[in-house]
Amino acid sequence: MDVDYREYLDILQLTKGAFNWQFLFTRAPLGDGEFEPVCERIANMLDALPIMFPEHNYEPLRERFSARLRDGRR
Numbered sequence: 001m002d003v004d005y006r007e008y009l010d011i012l013q014l015t016k017g018a019f020n021w022q023f024l025f026t027r028a029p030l031g032d033g034e035f036e037p038v039c040e041r042i043a044n045m046l047d048a049l050p051i052m053f054p055e056h057n058y059e060p061l062r063e064r065f066s067a068r069l070r071d072g073r074r
Contacts, residue, residue, distance in 0.1 A: 001025045014056055018045040023068075024061060030068045039069065 002025045003011065015021040020041045023030060030039055042065055050058045 011061075014058070015045060015061070016049065016053070018049070021045060021061070024064050030065075031071070 001008065001022060011021065011025075018041070020038045023035070023038050023042065028035060028038075030042075046058060046062050046065060049056070
């Protein structure tokens with residue numbers, strides 16, 4: 001994963017333990033079809049969390065997700 005332990009805990013808290021957020025910080029090829037269910041869960045998380053927790057900024061995670069889908073292998 002492309003985070004240290006402190007960042008991991010911060011992001012875990014931000015994402016409220018939602019499944020699959022970790023894939024945003026790995027080299028997993030999210031653009032590949034085998035990761036479609038993972039991407040759906042990440043997209044759902046990024047849609048729901050800002051509504052439930054508007055006091056938090058989820059834009060950096062959205063940007064990272066978009067970049068990962070665009071690049072496919074980052």
